[in-house]
Amino acid sequence: MQRLSLRARITVLFVGTVLGVGLLLIGLVYAYLRLTPVPFQATFPIEDNGLVIDAAVPITNEILRVILGVSLTVLAVLTAIAGAVGWFVAGLVIRPLTGIADAAREVTAGDLTTRIAYEGPPDEIGDVTEALNVMLDSVQGAVDRQKRFAANASHELKTPIATIQTVADVALAGPDDALRPALTRIREVNARNADTVAALLQLAHLAPTLEPVDLAAVCRRVAAAYDIPIELEPARIDASVTLMSQAIDNLARNALTHGTPGTATMRVFRDGGHAVVEVANAGEMVEDPETLAEPFARARTSRGHGLGLALVKAIAEAHGGALELKAPPNGGLIARVRVPARSEAA
Incomplete structure (x- = not known):
């Protein structure tokens, strides 16, 4: 069965269902006719009243053989028709899979713009x-x-x-x-x-070993090292303290390197089930802030290797979080690292 194609397997299952149901129905009808006598009524005229006889006689074996033969012949014809219909219907059912296979072959050949066109129902x-x-x-x-x-x-x-x-x-x-x-x-x-x-x-090679980390304490140390004003709310997370310290340090250095001197600020707060570290700075207008998290995005226009925010993004995602970059209308950058927070009971 496993060596058959999907279309052939669907057809076999369809034919098997028809054959099985047909045999069951023929068996039930045959058993009923064999075990149930056929009632009949005979009337004989006797003088004025007449004589009525009610009786029941079993169906003879000859009639049963004829019924069984006809039933099996009809079932054989229906099974053959079911095979043809099943093969056709199976082809219709699996036709979208052919489109999927064709698209996969095009993608394998290098055309990554290929998409699967499907106009059927939402099944x-x-x-x-x-x-x-x-x-x-x-x-x-x-x-x-x-x-x-x-x-x-x-x-x-x-x-x-x-x-x-x-x-x-x-x-x-x-x-x-x-x-x-x-x-x-x-x-x-x-x-x-x-x-x-x-x-x-x-x-x-980001593979963090998670442990309970006081995110507020990490941010306090980084802010003190760079003399950045900070607002703190209690926030604990499961993270690698080394990697998370590296991410916060990169955010602070990015704000000091690319922002207007003296404008960098840091804030730690809870937002639902997440702990958020926000580092903001004033400065030049940023047209497309999301591209700053791409490696080497700033390497050709400023000092540094252009991997700071890319590393922050990778660290945040390795901890199940994300890096959010926003450009205020008046210039500068707001960078937020959002990671899942530990529950209060943890």
């Missing part, structure tokens, strides 16, 4: 189609992000490599006293590369 096939289309949207988005990441990473790492090559060429072509500043410059560029690689490794 199980419709649910599967919708789920697959959502999955394809997610896959296409992930691939697009990876392409942008690869392009940005290539650009970001190509620049210091070219710088090192140029500085080394100049140093080799010049006098010996030019080696020290050249080596100093090379060391600075390599140190920046080391920071970039370390941040990339953090992005690739």
Whole structure:
């Protein structure tokens, strides 16, 4: 049975159902006729009144054999018709699956824009189609992000490599006293590369070990280290204290690096079942704040490797939360890390 195609299995089940029901019905009718005598009434005229005889006689075996033979013949014909009808109906039922398979083959060939077209009722096939289309949207988005990441990473790492090559060429072509500043410059560029690689490794290997963490205490330490005003509400979460400290630290440094000096603020509060850390700063207008969480988004326009907010987003998502970025109308940025909070009883 497992070796048959889906269409053949549906047809076999349909034929089996018709055959089984038909045999059961024939058996019941045969048993009823065999066990139940046929009533009859005979009237004989006798003088003025007449004679009426009520009786019942069993059906003969010959008649039963004829009925059984005719019934089985009709059932055989119906079974054959059921097979043809079942094969046709099964084809109609599984036709949407053919479209799904065709779309999957196109996606496998590299066309990530392909989507499954389904115009049927909102049934199980419709649910599967919708789920697959959502999955394809997610896959296409992930691939697009990876392409942008690869392009940005290539650009970001190509620049210091070219710088090192140029500085080394100049140093080799010049006098010996030019080696020290050249080596100093090379060391600075390599140190920046080391920071970039370390941040990339953090992005690739986020596997937090959860433990109870006082989020307010973590934020208080970070705010004190950077002299940022803070408003606190009690908030406890299950998280990696190291990773969460790194995320809050990155938010604070991002606000100080890219915002107007003296405008950074931090706030910790509860929002329903989540604990929220909000870091805000004034500054230039930001047209598309969500792109700032993409790796290297700010690397070419400001100092730093452009991985700070990308790392914050990865840490938040690794803890079941999210990073929210909003651009106020008057400029600056509001960054919120939202993670599930521990219940009061925990």
